[in-house]
Amino acid sequence: MIISFPDKKKRRIYKENFLYIIMMIFGFLMLVPLIWVVLTAFKTEPEIAKLPITWLPESFLNFDNFVQMFAEQPFGRYFFNSITVAVISLISSTAIAVLAGYAFAKIEFKFKEFFFLLILSVFMIPAEVMVLPKYLMMAQIGWVNSYLGLAFPDLFTAFGVYLFRQFMSGIPDTYIDAARIDGASEIKILWHVILPLIKPALAAFIIIKFMFSWNQFLWPLVIGQKQDMFTVTVGLVAFSGQWYNQWNLIAAATVLSIIPMLLIFVLLQKHLVQGLVMSGTKG
Amino acid sequence: MSTVRLSNVSKSFGNLRVVSDVNLEISDGEFLVLLGPSGCGKSTTLRMIAGLEETSSGDILIDEKVINDDDPKDRNIAMVFQNYALYPHMSVRKNLAFGLKMRNMKTSTIAEKVNEVADMLQLSDLMERFPAQLSGGQRQRVAMGRAMVRTPKVFLFDEPLSNLDAVLRTELRSELKKLHMQLKTTSIYVTHDQVEAMTLADRIVVMKNGKIEQIGTPKEIFHNPKTLYVAKFIGNPQMNLHEMQVKKINNSIFLTASSLSIPIPKAVINRTNTSYLKDGATISMGIRPTDIFINNAGNKKGAFKAKMILTEMLGAETLIEFGIEDLNFKAIVEDDYGISSGDLFEVGMNFEKIHIFEDTT
Ligand SMILES: Nc1ncnc2c1ncn2[C@@H]1O[C@H](COP(=O)(O)OP(=O)(O)OP(=O)(O)O)[C@@H](O)[C@H]1O
């Protein structure tokens, strides 16, 4: 016999739909500024200034803003700079965080807790506080106006060490024991056994880290003093003058600057969503 | 084919001494079982042999070569874990191949060996599956295969069957035994299950608090337990154990408790430490439930008056619990002759099978 509770079921469906509607409203609210920027990128200056405002540009085929943006500033160079810095800091911080995370999670050594706390304490100091001391350091090493200088604050992240330590702690030790007996060195264990098991954390870290590094502003502004060392974010700000903002160009540059982040997200989201499979052991 | 030797091996975690002065010799092709209750240091001993745990003192030798400081990968051993520890992100095939790949073996050789082992363990149809898609028994087989594929000198097993249900456990147990008869690889097997130990072992090592209590063949351990601890641990139902006094009358020795008096045959005296048998000493008397019988044949010699407490039908046999004076005994008998609780009857004991232990707890 099939018993159904039509009322209850209906109520549940209403409730779910209601939740979806709320979520859609909030989602849309968050998207509005982004949509506005994208639309603005295709508008002419008079269109932008027009009152009452118009939402849609007169033509979506108006690429003048993009052309002009590259004419006024070497944005190609800025993109190259931003990408170089992001890649350097991504590689360096991921490698360090994975290795350190593994050590803190799975290897016994003296003063482990102390060192871990020390690393965590880096978390607690606001980055802005360290701009000046770091700048002086860079100046002494001679890394001002260099890619290493630009990437320097991001070469290492305490957050990454923490994240990977947490994830790796959850991996049963017997996998590592088994791999040791199977003849794997520590590095091979890390590569063949640990990393595949923490893919979601790895994907999340890469996305967060890339976004963070891509959106850096204060540090690149301080350290990249020549125009050919500007990053995209610094270049963007150069469109806002003291008297007057070139909104059309700011919008166009913003749209282009979002694309790499979208790409990274699209590439990695499969791993992000995929759950952690821990089914090789029982009990 | 290899021998393993442990010489005065000890292990401490901080101040906690977990394994003390273990001396062991495992001969080529032998199947040795480490048996003991939870926490007695079996796994730690095994892990020291594997190289996953350092020894605090003493030497471990494989083929008479000290290997204390070798990495696990250089000891040429393989281990099967209680929780299988199959790599969850690798297919069965990759799990089996991993150890060979890490040793930089040629791809074609790896494939050959993996297929051979898969055939042997009936895994051929499961090769592309992931561990999550296997049943417990299948996972255990893959774990076994992963150990076999490298043809190591020594197999180490840490309670490999304890996560399986009873039926599967029995099945895999006999499979394991057949495999060992076929491969004849020196094996060390840890378990707290006495039946597993009895059925699989060439020799059993009974451990207690990190020390070896007794080493012997299953028969020796069962028929001639050296200590009260071993007597209690081996055999199901447990051996009947009672505190009794030694009484010497002329040249004969009796064990007494209240008005009960048991004559001790020469055979028992001969295999018992004479220092236990001082007149007036308190000892533990033990007799297995299978060495007691209902005296129904009119053979009055050596019979005791007993009062039935409980009978439990086990199938072919019956477990009876009864009292002699104020001492309770259990026995396994083929027939309870319809005696029910409260009835008086006579029991006989196979006095030759009595065990005497010094300690009384
Ligand atoms: N890494 C460790 N640090 C501290 N103590 C440990 C460690 N490993 C094991 N021990 C202790 O050593 C003792 C023996 O442990 P072991 O795992 O060898 O027992 P076991 O005989 O295998 O028991 P079980 O049947 O429960 O597996 C236990 O008291 C345990 O708490």
Ligand SMILES: [Mg+2]
């Ligand atoms: Mg154990």
